[in-house]
Amino acid sequence: MKDLKLIDHLAALSRLSFEGEEKERMANDMESIMKLMDTITEVEISEADYPLTAEGGMELLREDEIKASTPVEEILSNTKGKLYHFIAVQKLMD
Amino acid sequence: MNLHLKSIKELRGLLDGGDITAQELTQYYLDRIEKLDPTIKAYVTVNEKAMEQAEAAQKMIEAGAAGPLTGIVLGIKDNICTKGLRTTCSSKMLEDFVPAYNATVAEKLEKEGAIFIGKLNMDEFAMGASTTTSHFGITKNPYDIERVPGGSSGGSAAAVAAGLCVASLGSDTGGSIRQPAAFCGVTGIKPTYGRVSRSGLVAFASSLDQIGPIGKSAKDCAILLDAISGADEMDMTSRESESVAEFMGQPIEGTVIGVPKEFFGEGLNPEIKAAVENAIKEFEAMGCIIKEVSMPSLPYAIPAYYLISSAEASSNLARYDGVRYGHLSKAGETFDERLVATRNEGFGDEVKRRILLGTYALSSGYFDAYYKKASLLRRRIRKEYEEIFATCDCIITPTTPNVAFKIGEHSEDPTAMYLADIYTVTVNIAGLPAVSTPCGYNSEGMPIGMSIVGKAFEDGKILNLADAFERKFNYILNDFCL
Numbered sequence: 001m002k003d004l005k006l007i008d009h010l011a012a013l014s015r016l017s018f019e020g021e022e023k024e025r026m027a028n029d030m031e032s033i034m035k036l037m038d039t040i041t042e043v044e045i046s047e048a049d050y051p052l053t054a055e056g057g058m059e060l061l062r063e064d065e066i067k068a069s070t071p072v073e074e075i076l077s078n079t080k081g082k083l084y085h086f087i088a089v090q091k092l093m094d
Numbered sequence: 095m096n097l098h099l100k101s102i103k104e105l106r107g108l109l110d111g112g113d114i115t116a117q118e119l120t121q122y123y124l125d126r127i128e129k130l131d132p133t134i135k136a137y138v139t140v141n142e143k144a145m146e147q148a149e150a151a152q153k154m155i156e157a158g159a160a161g162p163l164t165g166i167v168l169g170i171k172d173n174i175c176t177k178g179l180r181t182t183c184s185s186k187m188l189e190d191f192v193p194a195y196n197a198t199v200a201e202k203l204e205k206e207g208a209i210f211i212g213k214l215n216m217d218e219f220a221m222g223a224s225t226t227t228s229h230f231g232i233t234k235n236p237y238d239i240e241r242v243p244g245g246s247s248g249g250s251a252a253a254v255a256a257g258l259c260v261a262s263l264g265s266d267t268g269g270s271i272r273q274p275a276a277f278c279g280v281t282g283i284k285p286t287y288g289r290v291s292r293s294g295l296v297a298f299a300s301s302l303d304q305i306g307p308i309g310k311s312a313k314d315c316a317i318l319l320d321a322i323s324g325a326d327e328m329d330m331t332s333r334e335s336e337s338v339a340e341f342m343g344q345p346i347e348g349t350v351i352g353v354p355k356e357f358f359g360e361g362l363n364p365e366i367k368a369a370v371e372n373a374i375k376e377f378e379a380m381g382c383i384i385k386e387v388s389m390p391s392l393p394y395a396i397p398a399y400y401l402i403s404s405a406e407a408s409s410n411l412a413r414y415d416g417v418r419y420g421h422l423s424k425a426g427e428t429f430d431e432r433l434v435a436t437r438n439e440g441f442g443d444e445v446k447r448r449i450l451l452g453t454y455a456l457s458s459g460y461f462d463a464y465y466k467k468a469s470l471l472r473r474r475i476r477k478e479y480e481e482i483f484a485t486c487d488c489i490i491t492p493t494t495p496n497v498a499f500k501i502g503e504h505s506e507d508p509t510a511m512y513l514a515d516i517y518t519v520t521v522n523i524a525g526l527p528a529v530s531t532p533c534g535y536n537s538e539g540m541p542i543g544m545s546i547v548g549k550a551f552e553d554g555k556i557l558n559l560a561d562a563f564e565r566k567f568n569y570i571l572n573d574f575c576l
Contacts, residue, residue, distance in 0.1 A: 081422070
């Protein structure tokens with residue numbers, strides 16, 4: 001998979017970017033990793049034998065309940081861009 | 095008094111008997127950290143409020159309200175949220191993140207009066223097997239500081255081995271408790287998926303992650319596991335379960351132990367093979383029944399694990415945009431440019447590789463070939479475990495194919511590190527409990543670990559087996575750091 005265009009595509013989907021030597025190195029690493037991952041393509045296995053049903057126990061959802069939670073001030077204590085009680089970000093559109 | 099060599103039960107006796115106070119025990123560990131951690135580098139953050147916790151614990155002891163862990167000094171892996179105490183995931187992305195809430199496990203331990211001495215180093219976002227991908231530097235193996243402690247819970251294992259805390263919490267997504275426990279000569283259990291709440295554990299791969307204890311012995315791990323277990327409304331996958339302490343000391347005669355032949359084949363270091371086979375003979379001598387079994391899908395476990403875990407990671411790590419918390423880049427004119435710059439600067443190489451792999455496995459045109467295939471293999475591996483457990487109570491395998499490797503040994507080839515997870519990942523894929531306990535040393539004096547894997551929610555049985563072996567093996571933690 002040493003495919004620099006594919007690295008660009010995956011990086012765009014992942015909100016990352018790679019340039020120059022870093023892109024080259026990442027492409028080399030991914031080529032080696034995909035070689036290992038490709039070993040599963042040789043496995044003969046079908047959904048008929050192993051149905052992909054929901055994981056056991058995952059159906060146990062609790063009822064929504066309105067109750068007090070962490071104060072807004074504490075939640076915002078890690079936010080760098082703050083304006084009053086709001087999170088400030090760069091404008092998304094003109 | 096060498097307090098760092100004492101078990102939780104022994105320390106409980108000293109604290110309750112008034113021989114030492116919680117403050118004295120805390121100061122003892124703070125002094126050891128000051129003396130030894132500049133070499134070991136197990137801690138990312140030492141808790142400045144540890145002594146305040148110790149004072150509160152001492153009041154509980156004096157009031158006769160102590161629980162098993164009141165006044166006991168614990169280290170916490172740095173991906174478990176601790177209110178008011180920095181939680182970095184060993185990443186630049188969360189370098190200055192101070193949680194506004196406790197993880198459920200931290201809340202339970204705090205209520206019991208345990209002391210959090212500090213936050214322990216790890217591979218960045220728990221992605222790695224060496225604790226060399228941390229933004230805060232490399233943790234060293236206390237047995238040989240030129241070697242890695244394993245990972246991702248390398249700080250948690252090294253701190254216990256070096257006597258820098260009584261016991262610790264780690265997390266295990268593909269072996270991240272058991273492998274460092276094996277490398278550092280201590281005991282660690284990855285609990286059954288659902289036994290321990292994951293609320294407040296920074297998510298890596300949510301269907302595989304589980305918090306668990308690392309200690310000097312199976313008995314210490316059992317005490318800590320009971321303290322953190324239980325259903326939690328904040329984690330819908332958590333369940334109530336039997337106390338593991340009740341299993342400790344039960345007779346093990348007649349236990350049927352499966353030995354999967356695929357775990358003892360090509361790639362396994364001969365010294366590790368011999369040590370684990372000797373341990374199996376010890377179990378036979380203790381009255382257990384040994385039976386050869388098979389797991390034919392083992393060769394495909396590594397790609398199945400890495401595809402599933404990376405797919406989940408690529409989704410879980412999408413939240414890191416620097417907006418609500420975490421690193422925020424100063425570069426970029428637009429929102430999107432700043433988002434990309436933030437993630438480029440905040441994540442290290444291994445995290446980026448996993449995000450790319452996960453994105454690839456989930457992307458249009460590749461989903462069926464990779465993610466779906468891995469999910470089917472996950473079902474097959476579970477089925478193979480069910481077949482084994484139809485006739486066996488547990489299985490025994492090596493924890494790792496080799497002992498702790500030298501720092502930098504696998505730095506050029508990420509796949510070499512991935513392949514070393516071969517004996518641990520199937521347990522996470524199947525959601526089972528597994529404990530790694532020391533079973534010998536190689537010719538260079540490095541520890542060797544074996545894993546005992548049990549049926550779901552039979553964590554107590556495998557801890558009891560590990561305890562029986564530890565007593566027979568007469569395992570005593572080396573005081574090598576002095």
